[in-house]
Amino acid sequence: MAAPPDALQPYPVVGALPDDGSLTRDLLGPNWSASRAWWPLFIVSGAFAVLFIVAIAFTVVKGIGVWGNNIPVAWAYGITDFVWWIGIGHAGTFISAFLLLLNQRWRASINRLAEAMTIFALVNASLFPLLHLGRPWFFYWLVPYPATTGVWPNFKSSLPWDVAAIATYFTVSLLFWYLGLIPDLAAARDAAPGLRRRRVYGVFALGWRGRAREWQHYRVAYMLFAGLATPLVISVHSIVSLDFSITQLPGWHSTIFPPYFVVGAIYSGLAMLLMLVLPVRRIFHLEEVITRRHLDNIAKLILLCGCLLAYSYVCEMFGAWYSGNVYERFAMLISRPFGPYGVLFWIMTAANVLTPHLFWSARMRTNTIVLFVAGVIIWVGMWLERFVIIAGSLSQTFLPSSWHLFIPTWVDWSLLVGSVGLFVFLFLAFLRWVPFVSVAEVKRLRLDVQRGVAERSAT
Amino acid sequence: MSAIFNRRAATVARATLVALCALVILIPTVAMLWVRTPWARGEHRRIVQPVPFDHRIHVTGLRIDCRYCHSGVERSASAGLPSTQKCVSCHTQLWRAGSPMEPIRQSVATGRPIPWRRVTQLPDFVYFNHSIHVNKGVGCESCHGRIDQAAEVEQAAPLTMSWCVDCHRNPAPTLRPLEAVTTQGYVPPGGDRDIELAAVLMKRYQIHSLANCTTCHR
Numbered sequence: 001m002a003a004p005p006d007a008l009q010p011y012p013v014v015g016a017l018p019d020d021g022s023l024t025r026d027l028l029g030p031n032w033s034a035s036r037a038w039w040p041l042f043i044v045s046g047a048f049a050v051l052f053i054v055a056i057a058f059t060v061v062k063g064i065g066v067w068g069n070n071i072p073v074a075w076a077y078g079i080t081d082f083v084w085w086i087g088i089g090h091a092g093t094f095i096s097a098f099l100l101l102l103n104q105r106w107r108a109s110i111n112r113l114a115e116a117m118t119i120f121a122l123v124n125a126s127l128f129p130l131l132h133l134g135r136p137w138f139f140y141w142l143v144p145y146p147a148t149t150g151v152w153p154n155f156k157s158s159l160p161w162d163v164a165a166i167a168t169y170f171t172v173s174l175l176f177w178y179l180g181l182i183p184d185l186a187a188a189r190d191a192a193p194g195l196r197r198r199r200v201y202g203v204f205a206l207g208w209r210g211r212a213r214e215w216q217h218y219r220v221a222y223m224l225f226a227g228l229a230t231p232l233v234i235s236v237h238s239i240v241s242l243d244f245s246i247t248q249l250p251g252w253h254s255t256i257f258p259p260y261f262v263v264g265a266i267y268s269g270l271a272m273l274l275m276l277v278l279p280v281r282r283i284f285h286l287e288e289v290i291t292r293r294h295l296d297n298i299a300k301l302i303l304l305c306g307c308l309l310a311y312s313y314v315c316e317m318f319g320a321w322y323s324g325n326v327y328e329r330f331a332m333l334i335s336r337p338f339g340p341y342g343v344l345f346w347i348m349t350a351a352n353v354l355t356p357h358l359f360w361s362a363r364m365r366t367n368t369i370v371l372f373v374a375g376v377i378i379w380v381g382m383w384l385e386r387f388v389i390i391a392g393s394l395s396q397t398f399l400p401s402s403w404h405l406f407i408p409t410w411v412d413w414s415l416l417v418g419s420v421g422l423f424v425f426l427f428l429a430f431l432r433w434v435p436f437v438s439v440a441e442v443k444r445l446r447l448d449v450q451r452g453v454a455e456r457s458a459t
Numbered sequence: 460m461s462a463i464f465n466r467r468a469a470t471v472a473r474a475t476l477v478a479l480c481a482l483v484i485l486i487p488t489v490a491m492l493w494v495r496t497p498w499a500r501g502e503h504r505r506i507v508q509p510v511p512f513d514h515r516i517h518v519t520g521l522r523i524d525c526r527y528c529h530s531g532v533e534r535s536a537s538a539g540l541p542s543t544q545k546c547v548s549c550h551t552q553l554w555r556a557g558s559p560m561e562p563i564r565q566s567v568a569t570g571r572p573i574p575w576r577r578v579t580q581l582p583d584f585v586y587f588n589h590s591i592h593v594n595k596g597v598g599c600e601s602c603h604g605r606i607d608q609a610a611e612v613e614q615a616a617p618l619t620m621s622w623c624v625d626c627h628r629n630p631a632p633t634l635r636p637l638e639a640v641t642t643q644g645y646v647p648p649g650g651d652r653d654i655e656l657a658a659v660l661m662k663r664y665q666i667h668s669l670a671n672c673t674t675c676h677r
Contacts, residue, residue: 145487148494150621189463198463207469 011296011366013106015288017446027439028184028191030284034432037283042428048421055414056131064134066411073394073406078132080386081416083240084268085125086166087261087382090233091269092118093173096180097229100222105448106297108441109289112184113280114273115177116436120426121269122170124419129162131415158242165239169232176225182208183218184435237265244389250331251393254319260312267305267352268382270298274375276427278368280436289442292366299365302378306356313353327398340405341392344384351381500617506576508611509562518607518643525599525606525641532599536588540575543567578612579603585623586677595664596634597626599641607643627670631657634666 017023059066069076092114099107130136142163144152153160186208189201208214241261244252254260277298281290320332337345355377358364365371391406430436493499517523526532531539543566550563566573579602581587593599599606604615616622626633634657639645647653660666 146491148617148619148621150619150624195463202463203472207472 009293011291011293012449013291013293014109014442014446014449015291017288017442020443023443023446024187024191024439027289027437027442028188028435030431031188031433031435032193032197035283038428038432042425042432045421045424045428048418049425051414052418052422055411055418056127058411059131059415060136064132066409068406068408068412070404070406072397072402072404073391075132075394076391076406077387077408077412077416078128079243080383080390081419082125082128082132083261083386083390084383085121085128085419086169086240087237087265087386088269088272088379089118089121089125089169089173090237090262090265091273092116092121093169093176093229093233094266094269095273096176097226098233100226101230105445106293108445109286109291109437110273110277110294111441112177112180112436112438113276114269115173115180116427116430116434117269117273117276118173119170119177120423120430121272122166122173123426124423126166126170127419128415129166158239158246161239162243165232165236169236172225172229172232176222176229179218179222179225180438180441181435182206183210183440184438186210187439188435233266234262237262249393249397250320250325250327251336251389253328254316256312256315256319260309260316263305263308263312264382264385267302267309268379270302270305271375271378271382274298274302274371275379278372278375280431282368286437289437295368295371296362296365299359299371302374303356303359306352306378310353313349331393331396335396336388336392339392339396341388341395345388345392348381348384348388351377352385355381494619497617500619501614502617503613503615505611506578506613508576509574511559511611514606514609514612532589532593534590536590538589540572543573546573579614579616579618581618585675587675593640594637595630595666596637596640596660597630598633598635598639598645600643600645601626601633605643623675624670627674628668630666630668631661634660634664636660637664 018026064078067076067078069078095107095114096111096118100111130139133139141147142153142160144155144160182205185201186205189198189205192198192201238258238261241257245254245257247253274295277290277294281287317332320328323329336342355374358370358374395405396403497503518525528541528545529538530541531537543563546563547567550560554560562573565571602616603612606612631654632652635642635645635647636656647656649656
């Protein structure tokens with residue numbers, strides 16, 4: 001390494017990497033043959049995906065009465081799962097777009113994984129509101145199109161905003177992901193064993209040859225997409241939070257919601273990213289590509305988001321107390337911590353507020369087991385947060401005579417577990433057939449590190 | 460390394476991309492155009508009734524008022540169909556024979572009503588009341604067309620929501636004096652655009668523009 005070691009930065013952004021040719025072979029190797037553990041995992045996750053489909057079919061055929069939702073708890077698992085999944089997606093865009101614009105070079109080796117996580121999380125997220133419509137085949141009524149009804153969707157409602165936000169987010173994420181993939185697909189086309197594989201990758205590589213002109217256009221387009229995607233990290237989850245905060249329900253009716261939800265979204269996504277990156281790094285021996293620097297940086301981001309989230313929790317409570325409104329005070333200070341879902345509130349608080357403080361310790365930030373376990377805890381904690389906010393607030397509202405608890409049915413559980421199954425299924429397919437580390441970007445990073453231009457801007 | 464695609468591959472790839480984009484635009488466009496055609500709405504579709512009742516003879520020829528047979532129209536939600544008794548009050552005297560009258564004779568003998576087929580059908584989620592329209596000066600003709608010229612009755616209006624809502628938002632041009640509600644081929648005294656009469660009728664019948672969701676979807 002030409003760059004001098006940095007006292008503040010003990011870990012290199014890339015380890016000792018071989019030359020470009022070997023790097024292509026190493027990083028694309030997993031795409032040519034399945035490892036022994038892949039098939040069993042693929043089949044098991046596929047079975048859970050089938051469970052998901054069965055639960056969806058059951059919901060569509062019988063109607064959403066098969067869920068545990070009922071007045072007053074009209075929103076429960078469905079919306080909780082939606083907010084949870086779409087939040088998870090945000091970390092992917094944060095890493096791929098935000099960090100690109102901020103010239104954080106360490107994103108190069110994990111951005112592809114993070115973007116795939118975004119796409120698959122969005123696939124899950126967009127299904128839940130559709131199912132919640134009750135008659136999902138009329139979903140297009142939410143889209144402002146010239147209808148023969150003579151009326152438009154209610155633009156004052158945040159639900160049509162949701163449709164616009166999710167559709168934009170999904171489109172931009174997919175295109176951004178695919179654009180980044182093109183050079184790697186071309187590399188896969190050239191390196192793949194067998195004509196059939198080369199043809200398949202060749203079709204998706206869209207005729208990429210790696211000419212200077214192509215790279216020039218590519219870089220401009222990639223930056224433009226990053227510019228488009230970056231505001232979406234902020235706007236999409238802000239709009240999702242407005243689904244709640246523009247209502248008058250105590251526990252939802254809070255102006256802190258947009259930033260609070262955005263921070264929570266990135267937080268949950270980083271937690272899930274750890275759950276994905278750590279096994280991938282271990283199984284495919286990527287310790288030199290995804291170095292301790294990456295783990296250290298993700299842990300630091302988790303620490304930051306965790307602190308901001310804790311601040312939001314306190315703000316929410318303070319706002320309720322300071323308002324002087326008896327219903328606000330009851331919802332936030334009595335019902336939430338000590339009401340029927342109080343246990344969940346305390347588990348959530350412990351998981352989301354306490355866990356990240358492990359990462360004040362530098363050793364914890366690079367301990368893969370601690371990182372993985374913390375990731376799982378925060379991942380679950382963030383689901384609980386959404387449940388406590390959504391179902392908890394609805395179950396005890398203004399009139400004690402209409403209080404009602406939400407009890408999930410087997411369909412609710414199947415949708416939750418099945419969506420995780422579908423995610424794992426899609427992610428395993430991605431690992432098997434798609435270059436899951438950006439080969440081109442890792443090569444460029446390695447070159448820049450050798451030249452000594454990366455380290456200055458990589459911290 | 461040998462080439463993995465032949466020379467035409469680039470053309471095929473470009474054509475496929477263009478075709479995909481075209482489909483994305485074309486499919487919704489065609490769908491939106493289709494729902495605006497009379498075929499999609501069931502307008503002018505032939506509906507064969509059990510008795511070949513000819514409105515031309517009864518309305519134009521015999522000058523029978525609509526309300527003689529559709530007697531519920533001023534008082535209830537449904538305009539109603541005449542009972543067989545109403546048919547045979549005349550048809551015991553004239554035109555008793557002939558096979559077209561067979562269902563009527565059957566109905567009299569068995570006491571079962573004639574199974575008329577509905578022509579103008581609104582969806583079940585729409586609340587519609589004939590009496591309020593007829594009593595506020597909306598003519599039969601406005602929705603059902605020129606019944607006096609119909610050998611067989613067919614759906615004369617598109618029955619889309621925008622067709623309802625257009626009139627609900629701006630009822631004035633459709634109004635006529637109550638005396639002319641059942642008139643066929645009505646022309647306002649001041650010509651087609653009689654704004655003064657419309658304003659008078661709006662006031663006389665106390666008509667409001669009711670375009671709330673709950674006006675029709677209750």
